[in-house]
Amino acid sequence: MAVLEVNGLKKIYTTRFGGNRVQALTNVSFAVERGEYVAIMGESGSGKTTLLNILAALDRPTEGEVWLNGRALSSVSEKEIAAFRRQNLGFVFQDFNLLDTFSVQDNIFLPLVLAGRHYPEMNQCLRPIAEKLGITDILQKYPYEISGGQKQRAAVARALITAPQIILADEPTGALDSRASDSLLSLFGEINREGQTILMVTHSTKAASHAGRVLFIKDGVVFHQLYRGGATNEEFFRRISDTLTAMATGGANA
């Protein structure tokens, strides 16, 4: 069953005085099945952030529709949208987006606090997640006291704590060194194997090679897609690289 369905998305940005029109998305359609791990790649300016903003209900498309867990985003009112986002989506950003004045634990609790949950329940949700992510020892620390890799683990814990339908990750390894990246990618693989649906936007071929499917966006459409099949990460890495090279040199449907 599809958790996310994207149908005919078009986005035209118009400048305030209506002079310049930029078509960021032309016609984007795809579906993400429950339990899938999908990476989205595309050159700078190809519309990836625009797409993520629409999926996160932070922006509305000019045309087209997004269904999340069977509900059309256009049917969610402005009043409901924050709660809807919290109940269904988990976010992991390139720059972590942790609040510096909150401890790691309070950062992770934040979505539950906003949902009006009580401390014992929050604590019960947190323990197994912190354990799995290896951050139990740093829960009382502040973001400025921990490493980038630990910050990203805290951000993943915050995304997981509401048991979201899907995790939307925007360049999650972008600010990490290679060791912390590898460790985050194995963590994503692990939570995906446990059933978590993940959609990740990335420039990194290495990161994409951990996904089960890669969508390539070009000229505002899904230009091509690759399924991992039975390939190893190394084999999938090579196929993704070859596709990116073919796209950059104008090759169609590599």
Ligand SMILES: Nc1ncnc2c1ncn2[C@@H]1O[C@H](COP(=O)(O)OP(=O)(O)OP(=O)(O)O)[C@@H](O)[C@H]1O
């Ligand atoms: N608020 C906006 N107003 C006008 N044009 C915009 C706006 N946001 C994005 N664009 C334009 O839409 C197109 C797609 O931008 P977008 O940021 O979605 O690309 P991207 O693939 O995420 O790029 P990057 O990889 O560099 O982050 C670009 O031409 C960009 O200049």
